[in-house]
């Protein structure tokens with residue numbers, strides 16, 4: 001992704017895409033002192049932009065550093081990146097990290113940096129697969145307990161297990177992996193939250209050791225607006241057999257239907273089709 005035309009916002013300036021580089025002694029590269037965001041623009045408008053910018057700042061604080069840019073400034077920088085690259089429908093990747101100003105586990109002396117890139121990304125999962133529902137592997141790695149890591153931070157370090165699980169799923173011919181948490185309860189996919197349906201009721205794991213996604217919160221609102229009951233609770237894998245539908249939510253994944261997860265099979269219910277349409281209408285400005 002480094003060899004292409006375009007502009008990346010880097011510590012306050014737009015720099016040519018190929019020149020947006022960091023030094024090999026960057027603290028973040030050695031000690032994972034990095035946090036990031038992922039958001040989409042639809043028709044030139046970035047969906048829930050300030051919520052993403054606020055989460056970026058919060059993610060950094062949770063791993064011990066403060067960004068010298070306010071939410072308003074990060075919002076403005078995101079808009080600038082979109083315009084500079086002539087993008088209307090795009091995926092955007094803000095990333096913040098501790099730099100190479102000093103070396104050692106102790107981050108003292110490092111400076112916070114921020115870069116924002118944007119590009120055309122289309123759908124997260126291949127549309128022909130998503131139409132029938134994607135197939136999930138069961139991850140070998142579990143989401144860590146909240147007392148072992150700041151699990152509400154969108155911190156790069158927490159993506160090591162997600163990335164390994166996604167690679168294993170891919171190698172096995174799956175589209176993604178379903179991850180359990182340290183207790184063995186159902187958690188989420190490697191980059192998206194999980195929702196289940198049964199008898200017109202939605203069930204979703206309580207986000208106590210993984211991100212309470214912005215798309216997840218949006219979906220819960222949309223469902224409740226339709227009068228659909230949403231239960232946030234502990235879900236054990238044994239219960240998966242009894243659910244009719246399963247879908248994932250995320251800024252990149254949007255609303256994606258799941259056909260299977262390990263040995264369990266699901267249908268695409270009319271309710272989840274309705275909610276996917278509501279989400280599409282909302283992000284495209286067709287729903288208040």
Ligand code: PMP
Pocket residue numbers: 038162188189190191192193210211212213214215216249250251252
């Ligand atoms: N969980 C993980 C691990 C993710 O990477 C994401 C994507 N940011 C989500 C959940 C969904 O979050 P959001 O809806 O805010 O994009």
